[in-house]
Amino acid sequence: MSNSDAAPVAPIISVTGVSKWYGAFQVLTDVSLSVAKGEKVVICGPSGSGKSTLIRCLNQLEQHQQGSIVVDGIELGKSESAAQAVRREVGMVFQHFNLFPHLDLVQNCVLAPMSVRGMSRRAAEAMAVKLLERVRLGEHAHKYPSQLSGGQQQRAAIARALCMEPRVMLFDEPTSALDPEMVGEVLDTMRGLAAEGMTMMIVTHEMGFARQVADRVVFMDRGQIVEQAPPAAFFGAPVHERTRRFLSQVLH
């Protein structure tokens, strides 16, 4: 689904006029963005441009001070319970995997389904095993994170997020901490997820991946969205000078 033919249904993520400050430093300036169900949006931009901050606001790991963020019909920033409700529906994958080091992969996967969704251990473990197999970690299900490679850990982190059966998945530079030979396996897993229709917001510098998978690429600079377009237009005919300068840097 591309942006232009999106049905006129309410978007699953709707960010309107959002601003955020760290003390006197404005990290997000009047950011507006909406994401339709099933859409894949890639966010790129130079270091410090506010990409992480923006997606971390979507599940309230960071709080915005101005504007509104509505995820899956829930307005964020009004109450802690709204944040908790959104977190049940939104999975997040981090640059440094952030697995629970003291738990094996299955236990990493069942912690949230059992404690947040009240699933039985048996059902949660069955789902964990199924999803670990899906990210091709079946035979590592009972290993600890420290016994796995970075690529395997990141795939496990994706499986852990999927165990909550999220409606949206957020990725914050999921391959940036990986050795080059492991980037592919993680991107493949993400492609699989995209093919199944998951709504995804992905901060990444993997422009090849963006070209293939994204419905829309968003370019941020200095806390603002400078430009957004479907990949063909974004890479083929970027409008803004800042976008062109950024692309010439990351594509070479």
Place this chain on the structure above:
Amino acid sequence: MDFDLVAFGDAFPRLLPAALTNLTIALVAMTLALIGGTVLTVLRTTGIGLLTGAIGVLISFIRGTPILVQIFLFYYGLPALGLDLTPIQAGVLAIALNSSIFITEIMRGGLSGMDPGPVEAAIALGVRARTIWTRVILPQLYIRILPPLVNELTTIVKGTALLSVITVVEVLRTAQQIANTTFRPLEALLAAAIVLFALNLAISQLGRRLETRFAARRG
């Protein structure tokens, strides 16, 4: 030579059962101290000024006074407040309080060096704060601080000998009783030292095994 090997050897059959008292006291005190240390640690992260202030005062008081005085305070002081404790109960409580202070300091050090990533992941998964403490933070923390915790247990074992002064019949007091009848204090006390040393050696070895066993889970 004025060392009576027979008296030395004869001390052990009485000291070994007494060592069970030291071990039991140490394990109970350690368990209470772990609970106390954990509670103090969690309370200190609340950022409630009055609470953290009060805990700070308690910490500097316990660290700044001899444990022997603390044991006397529990044994003679608490009955004065209407709380009648057996010597063992008073001793266990005194050691447990003393040790929970050292454990909360160990825990705070361990916390400050911990990767915030897993906690962030748990928040993003919607896990409640209480569960994050019990299932994410504390297990990782205990694994991280296993070596100093084992060390603390050996300190506690040594501390149990102090309870001889409030009439607890443990290894040291037993050795004194033996010396009183045999008039062989050197032999009895050396045997007592060896028994306590062996106990701590066993604890250290067990600790090292635990460390190896949990190595993969340290992350």
